[in-house]
Amino acid sequence: MTTRSFPYVTLDVFTDTRFGGNPLAVFTAAEGLRDAEMQSLAAEMNYSETTFVLPPADPANTARVRIFHRTAEMPFAGHPNVGTGYVLAGLRPEAGDVLRFEEIAGLVEIRIARDATGNAVGAEIDAPQPLTVLGTLPVAAIAPCIGLVPADLVTTTHIPTRASVGVDFTLVEVTHDALARALPDIATYRRVAEAHLGAGDRLSIFLYARDGNSIRARMFSPLSGTWEDPATGSANATLAALLLSILGGDEARFDVTQGVEMGRPSTLRLRAWRAANGIRASVGGSCVPVLRGAATL
Template sequence: MKRRFATVDVFTDRVFGGNPLAIVLDAEGLSSATMQAIAKEFNYSETTFVLPPADPANTANVRIFNPVMEMPFAGHPNVGTGFWLARQGEAFGRPLGDRLVFEELAGLVPITAIHHDGNVVGADVTAPKRLMRGETIPVDAIAACLGLDHGDIVTAFPPLARGLHVYVWDPDAATTGLDIHCRMFAPLDGIAEDPATGSANAALAALIASTRPPGDLVLRIAQGDAMGRPSRLRATVDPAGTVTIGGTCVVIAEGHLSID
């Protein structure tokens, strides 16, 4: 059976930038093991599988796999998949507008298409949950992973587990148009370094917002430059703590998988 797929670069406005994503359409009937094998075959940081929604009020059921495991939620897969479906203008025989809702393990994920000159060029994704603080990792362990000294790491915020997301503020933000430069390492997920990480930056934005008086926060974020895949993300946090992460995308390839 031939199953459609597309690959897109996410959080960029040019080919070979941003974070690559594979999107498998016609995913009905695929087992979880087969989905995992397909994700490993693409070997991107994530691959999505688009299935009919359980509730017809929603757009689709979307499952997300990295090379070694299924994920309940991730940022760049939702941005890229939302961009692709909104660009097609239909899903499962139904027309789509600018507002989409994906069913995922983490819950319902609202998505809004981004337009430029009448064309869909990207998507904004609202995180399905608000900030939750996890375990604290010893600073010495983090410094050893990054090849830094203990004193090089600012400990105002506790780091997150599993992946290691590190950032610095841009001292020339008024000139560069960027607030933060970051890098993400997730070797336990089969990802040595990720060029653009929507979920980690959404969590970072929520964490920064939690240290400030209530109000709207907007962060312009750069990632992937050290890898030669420059990525640009925009994170917003409203006074209620709701986080949105988004950016533009470009299509790289379309084709078919010959997989039953």
């Protein structure tokens, strides 16, 4: 029986310190892998997400990138794009400083950040879609999902809001004290997801506490296998776009710290701006390589 070997690398994203940030596995030459094999490999790696790099449909683009979390494929995600861009910048220097990835949610542009010697140190990505506000959820329903009471939620800027720039998150502002105390209740999560989103739908709750343009955040998505995520680029980009839409102005920038409670501190840089087709957002940060190997199937 013929065996097939698929190389991969792992790295930490949104950090300049190994074993901080959000881990990511990148299968750098995934052509020949079946869908079920990609899903099984993502479950085996057991990271928030794993990416699979394939030839692009349009040769003008850099690659087609598929993103899987532990239980399903995602149309778009932040840290997988930042990390995959960083990896390909090292493997394909001829690709230059601007990469374009074909994904389910659309075309994603990745701008590579380099140090003084020209080595890639990180990346910034633009979310593939403008802000879409999908609705709101009751404070009384969301608070117990995360082990809090309604008084812990801050509603002066917005109530819990479902929004997307490529993937759906429920954005919830809380007090600084409540942010540290939050803890998912899986049974309540399931009840709320069924009652408000339809049975089986993904419910990802992104909590944040804000001081001006400085933000502390946490993200819980236990129904899709991620109890807590140390750095969620797509959720942070969605938050930046939502805040700009509410607070006004032509552009907004935010610095976010996430993952502290998990022992994996992450730093994300956000930008949102008004464009002809709506409010757009970007997220960027540094990356650190960790491991490399091959999967034999």
